[in-house]
Amino acid sequence: MKVWVWADVTEDGPSSGTLEVLTKARDLGDEVAAVALGPGAKAAAGPLGEHGATTVFASDDAVFDDHLAQPAVHALAGLVEEHQPDVMLFPTSYDARDVAGRLQARTGSTLMANATDVLGPDTARTEILGGTKIVDVELSGPAPKLVLIRPQSFEAKASGGTAEVIEVPADIPGELKNAERTERHEEESSGPRLEDAKVVVAGGRGLGGPEAFELLDKLAAAIGNAAVGASRAAVDAGWVPYSYQVGQTGKTVKPEVYLCAGISGALQHLVGMKGAKRIVAITKDADAPILKIADLGVVGDLFQVVPALTEEIEKRRTGS
Amino acid sequence: MNVIVLTKWVPEPEGTPKLGDDGLLVREGADGALDPGDEYGLEAALQLVETVGEGEVTLISMGPEVAHAALQRGLAMGAHNGVRITDDALRGSDSLATARVLAKAIERQDFDLVIAGVESTDGYTGTVPATIAELLSLPSLTFARELHLSDDTLTIERQTATGYDDVVSPLPAVVTVTAGATEPRYPSLKGVMAAKSKPVETLSLADLGLSADDVQPTQKVVNVTDAPPKQGGETIEADDTTPARIVEVLVEAKVL
Numbered sequence: 401m402k403v404w405v406w407a408d409v410t411e412d413g414p415s416s417g418t419l420e421v422l423t424k425a426r427d428l429g430d431e432v433a434a435v436a437l438g439p440g441a442k443a444a445a446g447p448l449g450e451h452g453a454t455t456v457f458a459s460d461d462a463v464f465d466d467h468l469a470q471p472a473v474h475a476l477a478g479l480v481e482e483h484q485p486d487v488m489l490f491p492t493s494y495d496a497r498d499v500a501g502r503l504q505a506r507t508g509s510t511l512m513a514n515a516t517d518v519l520g521p522d523t524a525r526t527e528i529l530g531g532t533k534i535v536d537v538e539l540s541g542p543a544p545k546l547v548l549i550r551p552q553s554f555e556a557k558a559s560g561g562t563a564e565v566i567e568v569p570a571d572i573p574g575e576l577k578n579a580e581r582t583e584r585h586e587e588e589s590s591g592p593r594l595e596d597a598k599v600v601v602a603g604g605r606g607l608g609g610p611e612a613f614e615l616l617d618k619l620a621a622a623i624g625n626a627a628v629g630a631s632r633a634a635v636d637a638g639w640v641p642y643s644y645q646v647g648q649t650g651k652t653v654k655p656e657v658y659l660c661a662g663i664s665g666a667l668q669h670l671v672g673m674k675g676a677k678r679i680v681a682i683t684k685d686a687d688a689p690i691l692k693i694a695d696l697g698v699v700g701d702l703f704q705v706v707p708a709l710t711e712e713i714e715k716r717r718t719g720s
Numbered sequence: 721m722n723v724i725v726l727t728k729w730v731p732e733p734e735g736t737p738k739l740g741d742d743g744l745l746v747r748e749g750a751d752g753a754l755d756p757g758d759e760y761g762l763e764a765a766l767q768l769v770e771t772v773g774e775g776e777v778t779l780i781s782m783g784p785e786v787a788h789a790a791l792q793r794g795l796a797m798g799a800h801n802g803v804r805i806t807d808d809a810l811r812g813s814d815s816l817a818t819a820r821v822l823a824k825a826i827e828r829q830d831f832d833l834v835i836a837g838v839e840s841t842d843g844y845t846g847t848v849p850a851t852i853a854e855l856l857s858l859p860s861l862t863f864a865r866e867l868h869l870s871d872d873t874l875t876i877e878r879q880t881a882t883g884y885d886d887v888v889s890p891l892p893a894v895v896t897v898t899a900g901a902t903e904p905r906y907p908s909l910k911g912v913m914a915a916k917s918k919p920v921e922t923l924s925l926a927d928l929g930l931s932a933d934d935v936q937p938t939q940k941v942v943n944v945t946d947a948p949p950k951q952g953g954e955t956i957e958a959d960d961t962t963p964a965r966i967v968e969v970l971v972e973a974k975v976l
Contacts, residue, residue, distance in 0.1 A: 493881070497847055500847055501819075502851065502860070503854075504847065504851050505855045509816075511816065511851075513845040523942070528739075535941055536941070537941055538942045541936075579859035581878075584886075585883045586883040599973075599975050623975065637900075656973040657970055678972070682958070691953075695950075696969055705958050709963040712964060
């Protein structure tokens with residue numbers, strides 16, 4: 401079976417989601433190829449090969465990065481038509497979703513989003529209702545079956561291979577260069593990335609406003625190697641930027657400890673954090689759904705518990 | 721400036737959704753509403769048309785008859801007219817069928833811009849707007865958290881994992897708008913009354929020149945199981961010992 405992987409690449413290399421998906425593709429298919437388009441693509445062939453791609457279709461041309469989705473889909477659709485893969489897996493990212501969606505219009509094939517596993521060439525698994533139900537879905541219709549995989553569904557493991565690089569032509573018709581990325585802006589907060597942090601401290605509606613996030617910042621600083629996240633409610637209210645969001649529409653995290661305050665545990669949030677090794681939830685709502693999945697649920701006032709906890713940790717650190 | 725807003729009726733977003741024997745969400749007889757994720761895009765559309773000073777906002781929705789409630793909400797917020805595609809063959813439609821139907825319905829309109837939410841609150845697929853854009857050979861500007869229009873050029877701030885990108889495109893185009901991008905207005909009493917007399921066209925698949933073969937579902941739920949429940953959790957009332965209890969968890973996890 402030919403399994404292809406859409407690789408999200410930058411000058412810094414392939415994304416972690418790409419390597420996770422590639423690791424799965426390796427188990428699934430006997431011919432595994434990756435498609436990497438944009439600056440950094442050829443350099444990424446190294447790690448892509450190490451994670452299971454035997455072929456990397458690549459172009460470093462900036463056209464794939466300067467214009468949203470359309471040039472990439474033009475090139476990808478050509479490759480798919482020529483090589484006829486059975487399955488094409490995508491990591492779930494902003495750009496990959498657009499590429500998968502547009503490719504579907506070209507191939508007329510099925511597209512399954514939010515998959516957590518791929519069981520075979522025609523069956524994928526997803527979790528719904530906040531991860532309380534596991535659903536297996538049979539995929540039919542023309543190849544390639546398109547499957548978008550949720551982040552952190554698999555662990556990325558190198559297998560030590562190398563990939564042959566095949567140059568992808570970058571002759572893109574002018575009418576596909578309409579949507580142009582003119583500038584990038586970074587808004588990352590200090591400290592570790594949410595996805596990498598050993599501890600995630602997250603806040604929700606119960607914080608009541610942006611000021612209360614300072615309490616979480618202080619707690620995260622006291623713990624060390626901790627990142628601050630938020631529920632959709634807090635992001636939609638404008639208290640913290642979208643890059644903080646944990647959940648269906650935001651990031652998926654699997655830290656050693658997920659410590660949240662003022663989050664009730666809507667289905668959309670649980671999907672993004674229920675894979676944490678340990679969950680501590682502080683909420684004043686004794687009926688909150690988050691308490692059902694917490695290892696330690698604390699019913700009380702976060703404005704007392706969080707500062708007291710920060711103080712306790714600082715005391716421990718200084719040994720006083 | 722004519723803007724089409726794609727709207728979806730979803731089962732009550734705050735309620736607990738139910739699964740039928742076929743593994744599909746039960747929509748019949750369920751309480752439902754306009755997808756809250758669509759209100760941000762609708763608000764953006766209304767603002768654009770108001771700023772330009774001419775043109776209309778048209779809602780297009782695919783769904784069963786109950787979906788009319790979602791259109792009514794959008795019309796009450798200020799949209800000028802609506803199109804609803806209802807057909808028995810569309811039950812359980814997948815993302816490709818949905819995109820084909822909506823693209824056909826869009827084609828019949830005179831429009832400058834198509835706006836949708838980033839993803840629906842019940843399905844979360846998040847690819848339908850991009851598929852529609854490809855079917856219509858239009859650029860897709862996704863994850864817009866801000867939109868600015870100057871002449872025939874649209875500029876958006878596109879949300880990214882670490883910040884945002886500026887993306888510029890000529891019109892027509894398809895844009896998806898993130899939740900929180902705008903502050904959706906509440907319908908006024910006048911708006912609710914006026915909505916009742918605004919035109920809503922009802923179309924079938926045949927009206928769009930499509931057949932049941934064009935919308936054959938390509939996905940079938942073959943197995944549903946309950947995820948294993950969490951074991952050994954404990955809930956306590958906060959007191960003076962709580963900080964020490966949480967520290968214990970952090971120490972066990974070797975992060976302190």
